[in-house]
Amino acid sequence: MKGDMTRGNTSKLLVSFAVPMMLGNIFQQLYNTADSIIVGRFVGKEALAAVGVANPIMSLVIFFIVGICMGALVLMAQFFGADEKEKLKREVSTALVAGTIFTLFLSVMSIMLSKRVLILTGTPNNIIKDADIYLKIVFGGLIFSFIYNFYSSALRATGNSRTPVNFLVISAIINVVLDLIFIRVFHWGVAGAAIATVVAQAISAILCILYVYLKVPILHIERKELVVDKELLKTTINYSWVSAMQQTCLYIGKILVQGVVNSFGTDAIAAFSAVTRIEAFAIAPAGSIADAVTTYTAQNNGAGKKDRLKEGYRQGSIISATYSIFITSIIFFGGNLIMQFFVPETEVGVISIGVEYLKIMGLFYMLSALCNIFQGFFRGVGKPRITLIATLISISFRVIISYVLAPYFGMTSVAYGVIAGWMSMLCYEMIQFRSYLRKNMM
Template identity: 40%
Template structure:
C-alpha cells in the first residue's frame, strides 16, 4: 500500500508508515539474535565473541551500501512528492546501476583483506580464525544486502512500508531454520551461521526485486527510462555519498569502540555483543520512526509544505518522549533476565558486565530518540551535511571519551558505556540549535 504523506494527519501518517518498518526490522534483528543465541548456547562463549567481534566490521561495510540506498531514496521521495514519475524512474535506473557495480567491487576487496582488518581491530588469536571465516562468507554476499536494501528503500520512499516487511519476515524464517539445521544438525559452527544469513538475504532480496518492478506501475522501468541524466546522477551522487559517509562514520565509530572492547578479553567482548543486541532492539522503534520521519519530511519538502513539516516535528517529539521513557524503565528493570537469554547462567561475569552496560545506556534512550529524529529531519529536507555533522559529533565524542575514560584504571570498561550518552547529548544539542535557526530563517 502506497501512502501519500503530504495529506494525512502527520502523527497518523508517520506511525502508520513506521509500524511495518519496525515490525520488519524486529524480524531482521530476530534472526541476528538467533545467530547470537545459537552460537552462544550451542557452540560456546568464544564463538559468540567471534561473531560479535565480526559484527561491527560487517555493519561498517553493510552500512556504506545501505547509506547509498537511503540517500537515493530521498531523491525518490522528492520526485514522488512532485508527482514527477518520469524522473523517478530515471533515478531508479541510475542509482541501481551505480550502486550494484560499487557493491560488487567492494565485495571482492573485502573477501581478500578480511584477515588484515580483523588484526587491525586487535581481534584475539583465540577467535581470529572463526571471525575470518564468518566475515568472508558475509562479505561474499554483499550484493544481496544491496539488492534488498535498494528495493526496500525504493518502496518506502513512495510510501509502501508493508511489502519490505513481508520479505523480511520470510528472510527471518529462513535464517532461523537454517541456523538450527547448520549448527545443531550439521555442526558447521560459525560458518553455518554465516551461510544461513546469506541464503536468507539472497532469497528475500531476489523476490523483493521481482515484486517491486512487476507489481508497482509507477516504478516500472521501460527502455526509455534507461538513460543517463547528468542532473539526476549528480543529485543521486550527492545524496548517496553524504548519507553513505554518515552511515559509515556511525559504524566506523563502532568499529573503533569494538577494537577497544577487544582489549578487555573474551568476557567483555561476549557481554558487549549480547548487551549490544538487546540495546539495538530496544531503540530500534525510534530508529525506524526516524527513517519514517525522513520520508514524511522528504515528501512534504517535495510538495513545498513548510507548515506541515513543522507540525510533523512537534508530533514526532511528543511520540519519542513518551515511547523512550517507557522503554528505559523496561530495559533497566529486566536487563539481567535479558542477558541470560544469550549466555548460560553460569557465565556470571559476562552477565554482570552486560547488565552494567544496559543499566547505564537505558537511562538515556530519549537522547538517541531525538538524535534519530534529527537525522531523519535533516536528511529529509536535503541538509545532509548537517546530518553528517551530527553523526561525527556523536560518534567522535563517543570514541574519544571511550578511550579516555577506559584508560583510567578505576573506571576501565565502564568508560566505554558512559561515552555513549555523552555523545548523544552533545549531538542533540547541536541538532536542536540548528533546527531552530532553520525554522526562524524559513530554510525549509
C-alpha cells in the same frame, strides 16, 4: 494517491508508516541476533565473541550501502511527492545500476581486507579465525543486501513501508531455521551462521524484485528504460555520499570502541556482543519513526508544503519519547533475564558485565530517540551534511571518552562515551534545527 503523506493527520501518517518499519527493523536485527544467540548457546562464548567482533566491521560495510540507498530514497520521495513520475523512474534506474556496480566492487575489497582489519582492532588470536570466516561469507553476499535495501527504499519513498517488512519477516524466520540446521545439525559453527544470513538476505532481495516487477509499475524499469542519467547520478551521489559517510563514520567509531572492549578479554567481548544486539532491538523502533519522518518530510518538501514540516518533527518527537520511556523500563529491570538468552546462566562473568552496561545505557535511550528524529528531519529536507557533522561529533566524544575512562571503569566506559556522544549530538542538532526554521519557515 496511495502512499501520499502530503495530506492527512500527521501523527496517524507517521504511526501507520512507522509501525511496519518497526517490525521490519526488529526482524532485520534477528539476522545477527539469531546468529549470536544460537552461536552463544550451542557453540560457546568464544564463538559469540567472534561474531561480536565481526559485527561492527560487517555493519560498517552494510550500512555504507544502506546510506547510499537512503540518499536515493530522499530523491525518489521528492519526485513522488511532486508527482514527477518520469524523473522518479530515471532515478530508480540510475541509482540501481550505479549501486550494483559499486556494491560488487565493495564486496571484493571487503573480502580481501577483512582479516587485516580484525588484526588492526586487536582481535584475540583465539577468535580471529572464526571472525574472519564469518566476515568473508557475509561480504560475499553483499549484493543481496544492496538489492533488498534499494527496493525497500524505493517502496518506502512511495509510501509503502509494509511490503518490504512482509518479505523481511519471511527471510528472518528462514534465517533462524537455517541457523539451527547449520549449527545444531551440521555443526558448521560460525560459518553456518554466516551462510544462513546470506541465504536469508538473498530470499528477501528476490521477493522485493518480484513484487516491484509484478505490482508496482511506477518502480518497474523496462530494459529500454535502463539508463544512467548523468545529472541525476551527480545529485544522487551528492545526497548518498553524505549518508554513506555518516554510516561509515558511525561504524568506524564502533570499530574503534570494539578495540577498547577487545582489551578486556573474552568475557567482556562476549558481553558486549550481547548488549549491542539487545540495544539494536531497543532503539530500532525509534529509528523507524525517524525514517517515517524522513519520508514524510521529503514528500512534503517536494510538494512545497513547508507548513507541514515542523509538525512532522513535533509529532515524531512525541512518539519517540513515549516509546523510549517504555523500553527503558524493560531494559533496566529485565537486563539479567535478557542476557541469559545469549549465554547460559553459568556464565556469571559475561552476564554481570552485560547487566551493568545495560542499566547505565537504558536510562538514556530517549537522547538517542530525539537525535534520530532530528536526523530524519534533516535528511528529508535535503540537509544530509548536518546529519554527517552531528554523527562525527557524537562518534568523537564516544571514542575519546571510552579510551580515556577505560582504565578506570572497564566496559562501562563505553556506555559513558556513548551517552556523552548522544548529548553533544543533540545540542548540535537543536542549534541547526532552530537555524533552519528561522531561514526557511519564518
